[in-house]
Amino acid sequence: MKLLKLIVKNAFRHRLRTILTILGLAITIMSFGIVRNVLEVFSFSEDDLIPGHLITRHKTSMMQFLPYSHLDKMRQVEGVEAVTYGFWMGVRYGDDPEEFFARMAIDQDNFYKIRSDWITSEEDIEDFKTVKNAALITPALALKKDWEEGDVITVGCDYFETVSLDVEIVGQFEFAQEQNRQAEFMLVRGDLFRRAIGQEVSPEMEHQVGWIELLADPPDEATEIATRVDSLFMNSDMETKTEPVNAYANAQVERFRTIITALQVSSYLMIGVILLVLLNTMSMVARERINENAVLKTLGFRGKHLVILNFGESMFVALIGAVLGAALIWPGIKLFKTLMPFLQQVKFEWITVVWVIPAMIIVGILASLVPVIKATNTSIVDGLRTLE
Amino acid sequence: MAGYIVNITNLYKEYIRDDMRIPVLYDINLDVPTGEFLALMGPSGSGKTTLLNLIAGIDRPTKGDLSVAGESVANLTEGQLAQWRANHIGFIFQFYNLIPVLTAFDNVELPLLLTSLSKRERREHVETALSIVGLADRMNHYPRQLSGGQEQRVAIARALVTDPSILLADEPTGDLDRQSAEAIMTLLGRLNSEFNKTIIMVTHDPRAAESAKVVRHLDKGELT
Ligand SMILES: Nc1ncnc2c1ncn2[C@@H]1O[C@H](COP(=O)(O)OP(=O)(O)O)[C@@H](O)[C@H]1O
Numbered sequence: 179m180k181l182l183k184l185i186v187k188n189a190f191r192h193r194l195r196t197i198l199t200i201l202g203l204a205i206t207i208m209s210f211g212i213v214r215n216v217l218e219v220f221s222f223s224e225d226d227l228i229p230g231h232l233i234t235r236h237k238t239s240m241m242q243f244l245p246y247s248h249l250d251k252m253r254q255v256e257g258v259e260a261v262t263y264g265f266w267m268g269v270r271y272g273d274d275p276e277e278f279f280a281r282m283a284i285d286q287d288n289f290y291k292i293r294s295d296w297i298t299s300e301e302d303i304e305d306f307k308t309v310k311n312a313a314l315i316t317p318a319l320a321l322k323k324d325w326e327e328g329d330v331i332t333v334g335c336d337y338f339e340t341v342s343l344d345v346e347i348v349g350q351f352e353f354a355q356e357q358n359r360q361a362e363f364m365l366v367r368g369d370l371f372r373r374a375i376g377q378e379v380s381p382e383m384e385h386q387v388g389w390i391e392l393l394a395d396p397p398d399e400a401t402e403i404a405t406r407v408d409s410l411f412m413n414s415d416m417e418t419k420t421e422p423v424n425a426y427a428n429a430q431v432e433r434f435r436t437i438i439t440a441l442q443v444s445s446y447l448m449i450g451v452i453l454l455v456l457l458n459t460m461s462m463v464a465r466e467r468i469n470e471n472a473v474l475k476t477l478g479f480r481g482k483h484l485v486i487l488n489f490g491e492s493m494f495v496a497l498i499g500a501v502l503g504a505a506l507i508w509p510g511i512k513l514f515k516t517l518m519p520f521l522q523q524v525k526f527e528w529i530t531v532v533w534v535i536p537a538m539i540i541v542g543i544l545a546s547l548v549p550v551i552k553a554t555n556t557s558i559v560d561g562l563r564t565l566e
Numbered sequence: 567m568a569g570y571i572v573n574i575t576n577l578y579k580e581y582i583r584d585d586m587r588i589p590v591l592y593d594i595n596l597d598v599p600t601g602e603f604l605a606l607m608g609p610s611g612s613g614k615t616t617l618l619n620l621i622a623g624i625d626r627p628t629k630g631d632l633s634v635a636g637e638s639v640a641n642l643t644e645g646q647l648a649q650w651r652a653n654h655i656g657f658i659f660q661f662y663n664l665i666p667v668l669t670a671f672d673n674v675e676l677p678l679l680l681t682s683l684s685k686r687e688r689r690e691h692v693e694t695a696l697s698i699v700g701l702a703d704r705m706n707h708y709p710r711q712l713s714g715g716q717e718q719r720v721a722i723a724r725a726l727v728t729d730p731s732i733l734l735a736d737e738p739t740g741d742l743d744r745q746s747a748e749a750i751m752t753l754l755g756r757l758n759s760e761f762n763k764t765i766i767m768v769t770h771d772p773r774a775a776e777s778a779k780v781v782r783h784l785d786k787g788e789l790t
């Protein structure tokens with residue numbers, strides 16, 4: 179393309195202005211990418227759910243533990259196929275905030291009967307059941323920490339700070355869901371954790387669990403089975419609330435609804451900001467080139483050539499900004515996670531980068547309309563009489 | 567009409583600004599033979615630029631006939647007119663109007679980008695045009711690295727490079743010191759005598775008009 183040279187030179191006529199425009203675009207695109215990736219954390223797909231998967235928590239407070247004895251009672255309920263429990267342990271590891279990884283303590287004897295979304299081998303399940311201080315880790319965690327089978331690791335709990343467990347890695351497990359593949363995660367034996375909080379926090383805690391999970395059979399009667407389970411503990415001081423995991427996940431998302439909405443709105447506003455930044459630069463271009471466009475027309479340049487020149491310039495700036503911004507999304511997310519460890523599930527989704535390019539092409543087209551219309555609508559004599 | 571490159575008959579031009587008619591040219595009749603070097607003189611505001619713009623096909627007459635290089639300009643569409651300008655017109659402005667971000671070479675090459683010439687052919691044409699105006703050694707200079715006289719010579723090379731049927735110059739020396747102005751006039755004189763270029767030049771500098779073969783005066787929109 180013969181006009182390319184002029185397009186590139188035009189784009190850098192006001193070098194500082196163009197660089198600032200590109201930086202403005204890149205930073206906004208990066209922020210957009212980070213926000214969209216944060217929003218990904220709150221989206222889940224029904225396809226990932228295990229049919230008949232129920233979760234039980236304390237009726238009034240999610241934080242409140244439940245009695246371990248509930249598990250046996252639930253097993254008696256008609257339609258309850260399997261029962262297991264879990265605790266959230268936290269993410270902190272050592273003093274370095276970069277070192278965090280997520281951990282749960284789980285029922286070593288029953289978890290695999292329900293959690294078909296945690297893929298592991300028979301052999302590793304067997305080791306997890308028999309080795310007294312066993313732990314399973316995801317391949318991503320093994321890779322990050324260079325841990326292997328037989329290593330003994332000391333891990334704590336974020337909210338019971340005196341709890342400290344020496345666990346032995348006996349094998350690996352993987353999340354079935356694609357979006358969790360890269361998660362750095364550890365599963366610790368539930369009895370080990372219960373004994374530790376019994377000793378370190380208070381003796382009765384040894385007989386409590388963080389939450390209970392059930393498998394309802396048949397799955398399409400899950401809601402009725404959940405009601406039957408809850409009715410067992412009605413009017414006790416340990417009333418339960420049992421619901422399908424998707425309802426539970428929805429409720430979790432609901433807690434963050436305002437934040438999610440705010441993030442969504444701000445992500446759309448960012449697109450507006452991107453457009454404004456480029457529009458601003460391109461309208462300056464439109465004004466500055468009135469005389470020059472008339473000169474080009476005098477030389478025989480036609481409307482289509484001016485469209486190519488202006489559109490090309492707009493697109494050139496937009497695409498440099500897009501590439502730079504897209505390239506910054508990944509490091510941006512890394513930085514974001516170091517600053518906010520509790521959002522460690524935020525992952526880098528390629529799709530956000532893939533979307534940046536067509537979005538910026540549209541922005542580039544829209545922003546070029548200003549100078550294109552100006553250039554084609556100004557008559558040559560009027561253009562020549564206009565002095566910058 | 568053979569022998570004539572410009573035929574103007576009963577040409578009338580007015581501008582309309584804010585619902586006001588501003589008549590600029592009244593009943594112009596002008597025939598310019600091929601190979602002519604014509605100077606159009608007249609006071610400021612007399613309509614010299616307007617007439618030149620009409621001949622250049624960058625403006626359209628209100629009434630009357632205007633034929634340039636064998637084409638009735640008024641009948642062409644915008645696109646055809648642009649193509650026609652590219653083929654037939656070489657325009658030289660008072661303020662040179664070079665593109666500041668392009669070198670002398672790239673500025674002169676601009677009109678050739680609209681042709682189907684190869685890169686190598688374009689290079690040859692540009693080098694020829696720049697050596698005619700005596701600036702072959704300044705090819706890679708940017709306009710801001712050149713003097714006013716040199717800039718105008720680059721602009722002349724740009725007007726020349728497509729080998730147009732006619733060169734139109736609007737006060738080409740209007741912004742130059744005497745010495746540079748003389749150099750430009752000598753150059754235009756050579757283009758007319760050596761290269762047989764038809765030239766119509768607007769000027770209000772009598773000294774510049776001396777180089778022309780014929781001088782016509784325009785006063786308040788009328789040729790005298
Ligand atoms: N595009 C235009 N719109 C309105 N009036 C114009 C336009 N071009 C020229 N004029 C008017 O026409 C008259 C002649 O202008 P011009 O041809 O530029 O004169 P000259 O070149 O002889 O100084 C002036 O009064 C000028 O204001």
Ligand SMILES: [Mg+2]
Pocket residue numbers: 614615616
């Ligand atoms: Mg004038």
